[in-house]
Amino acid sequence: MAGIWLSLLVVIVARLLARHRRRLTRYQNALTATLENMSQGIIMVDRDHSIAVSNNRAGELLGLPPHLIHEGINFDAILQWQTEHGEFDAQCDVDTPIDRLIALGGFDENVPLYERARPNGTVLEIRSKLLPNGGAVRTYTDVTERKRIVQDLATARDAAEAAPRGGHARNSSR
Numbered sequence: 001m002a003g004i005w006l007s008l009l010v011v012i013v014a015r016l017l018a019r020h021r022r023r024l025t026r027y028q029n030a031l032t033a034t035l036e037n038m039s040q041g042i043i044m045v046d047r048d049h050s051i052a053v054s055n056n057r058a059g060e061l062l063g064l065p066p067h068l069i070h071e072g073i074n075f076d077a078i079l080q081w082q083t084e085h086g087e088f089d090a091q092c093d094v095d096t097p098i099d100r101l102i103a104l105g106g107f108d109e110n111v112p113l114y115e116r117a118r119p120n121g122t123v124l125e126i127r128s129k130l131l132p133n134g135g136a137v138r139t140y141t142d143v144t145e146r147k148r149i150v151q152d153l154a155t156a157r158d159a160a161e162a163a164p165r166g167g168h169a170r171n172s173s174r
Helices: 002-036 056-062 075-084 097-103 144-162 166-172
Strands: 041-045 051-054 113-117 123-130 136-142
Touching: 041 056, 051 056, 056 136, 097 113
Parallel strands: none
Antiparallel strands: 041 051, 041 136, 113 123, 123 136
């Protein structure tokens, strides 16, 4: 009788574990689909600077080779590759914030948000959130078009302000 109860208990536990495993697989698939269909790039690093989570969009926005944007790669390898390929040359004047970020391994609690232009002209908005466990989550957003629109509007405003005001004088004489 004890054997039957024990067998029944094992079957029940096995079914519960199987249900739990299916649920975890569904969540994992949903999370993967979400990450891979975001317009933003995302990288999560652990306290040892190993990439714990990333999506392909991060690699696209940063212009990284595929072997540098996957789980287990050290974030320092990404910084090294970017430095070697001139990604920071435009920003690297004496003691610029990007120099400081590189010296700190890419993350600084005092710089949660910054923009940088890539050599190809793409402007990225980079947000970092330091985590209590010593890791960080970083998102990359392509703001090139927004920056272009802001510049175009500023140019149009300046041109309008510099234009002769003759039309205004005619309307006031009526």
